[in-house]
Amino acid sequence: MGSAVDRLHLRHSTDKQTNLRQKHHLEAYLASGAPAYEDPAASSCLHPLKRPGFQRLLDEAAVGDVVRLADAARLFRSVQDVLDVRDILRRR
Known part of the structure; x- marks a missing residue:
């Protein structure tokens, strides 16, 4: 089994918004080459x-x-979203 990879997820809601604040918070991971989605x-x-x-x-x-x-x-956006994603990850 290979080394774990940090995978970054970024989202903004509208064309008038950016993900710059998110990139700032994840700056060290981006600088290390972590894949961003x-x-x-x-x-x-x-x-x-x-x-x-x-x-x-x-x-x-x-x-x-x-x-x-x-x-x-x-x-x-909801607890149900968290549970749905958790279920997918747990099945893996």
Whole structure:
């Protein structure tokens, strides 16, 4: 089994927003070359498992990898979202 990989997820809700604050918080991981998966202008109404960037992260993640977020609210909008993602990760 290889080394664990930090995988970064970034999302902003509208075309008028950016993910610069998120990148600032994850700066050390970005500088180390951690792969970043972005969902630009992705509405919070869209379930995390339906967002293309997050789905790509899940497709490429291996057991032991770490998903890093600058802010959990950028991925989850409800406890149910957390539980749904947790169920997917646990099945792996």
